Amino acid sequence: MAALSPILKQATGVLAARGEGVHIYDEEGRRYLDFTAGIGVTSTGHCHPRVVEAAQRQVATLIHAQYTTVMHRPLLDLVDRLGEVLPTGLDRLFFSNSGSEGVEAALRLARQSTARPNVIVFHGGFHGRTVAAASMTTSGTRFRSGFSPLMGGVVIAPFPNPTHYGWDEDQATDFALRELDYVLQTVTSPEDTAAFFVEPVLGEGGYVPANTRFLAGLRERADRYGILLVVDEIQTGWGRTGEFWGGDHFGVRADVLIMAKGLASGFPLSAIAARADLMEKAWPGSQGGTYGANVVACAAALATLDVIQSEGLVQNSAARGVELRAALEDVASGNERITDVRGLGLMLGSEFRDAEGNPDGATAAAAQHEAAKRGLLLLTCGAWSEVVRFIPALVVDSEQVKEAGSIWADAVSAVTA
Secondary structure (H helix, E strand, O other), X not given: OOOOOOOOOOOOOOOEEEXXXXXEEEOOOOEEEEOOHHHHOOOOOEOOXXXXXXXXXXXXXXXXXXXXXXXXXXXXXXXXXXXXXXXXXXXXXXXXOOHHHHHHHHHHHXXXXXXXXXXXXXXXXXXXXXXHHHHOOOOOHHHOOOOOOXXXXXXXXXXXXXXXXXXXXXXXXXXXXXXXXXXXXHOOOHHHEEEEEEOOEOOOOOOOEOOXXXXXXXXXXXXXHOOEEEEEOOOOOOXXXXXXXXXXHOOOOOOXXXXXXXXXXXXXXXXXXXXXXXXXXXXXXXXXXXXXXXXXXXHHHHHHHHHHHHOOHHHHHHHHHHHHHHHHHHXXXXXXXXXXEEEEOOEEEEEEEOOXXXXXXXXXXXXXXXXXXXXXXXEEEOOOOOEEEEOOOOOOOHHHHHHHHHHHHHXXXXXXX
16 A cells, blocks of 8 residues: 655644635534635635636646746746836746756756856755755754765855844854855855855744845845846745845845745746846756646745735735734743744744753754644754744735644643743
8 A cells, every 4th residue: 555655753643624814624614714825825824715716727728837948928928027027137048847956956057157066055945855055054963964975066155144143133244254264265266156055034044134245245246246136035035024125125236046935836836036137047958847836836926926016915924923922922022942943934934942042852843843733834944953943825814823822822821931
């Protein structure tokens, strides 16, 4: 008898039967507040009527049209619509299926366009599980161990993580930029460095935001040395942080932007965007794929963008994020095991540490499981899985935030009493 791999560990025991908005219902009809959103994917909520209608309509006319063989209208329309929301100058697009594929496409473009072999990534970043993307991932050994040798040409520099270092933001930023200069002087020369890859907010690494001075420092060094700045917006894009792009909080100018997750409300679709002069330097035949820019996924992405814009979901993310942060901080203020609440918009995390100040993944997991028992679905992240993350769909309302905060308070109290 066939079965799933035993290595696939479930974060909850829920057997989902259907979803609606921010709720999931199991086969017995029990309702759960889903503050995981499929790891930040169902940006418009489960089964938004406009997304469902667009996908159903498309399925009835054309399901697959491989876009290096034939072209299709949803793709062309999506390219036009993305031109309205992408940062200025990023006007050439390549589509694939997953975030990892987007990262690998950006890596290939960076190396081909600069003729340089190395890339610099930042400690705590998560860029995917495929070989190149995993080689660039440092948020936890579980993503990169056991199948060495990994890809060469990846150099790691510090990310300005104040909580990890025990410093304030300025100290952490000074250290990160100083060490980056040291890396460029001692490990990979600027002439050998194709790109910096950075997340505006560390995702799997613990929901740690970057800051304006750090990203400005990357931009200045990129311009000085002819290095590309690749911004990984896979989890932070499409309104998740209360701005359309996570980098918008910091005024960062990317040379390449990677997007996925919330792009199509649950349909597999990812993309990279770059300047025309840069994309033209990709080698012929280096971009492609069987399922990239699938016509149904493109139709869903168009509907997703319609919903985000017409329902003001970026603004809702910012406003509900303020409310959610206040609720999480209220719980933290009454519990010494939660030492930090951080993030942006509807991308927030609560970090657990023990009495000695060490990361406390066990208590974080207990709180996450207790919340699920009480009807609130959450996930953990961080190197020790010590952060419980809150990433509801962007359609979440104030009452749902309030309900989640109440359940979270009870769950934390139950496991730390």
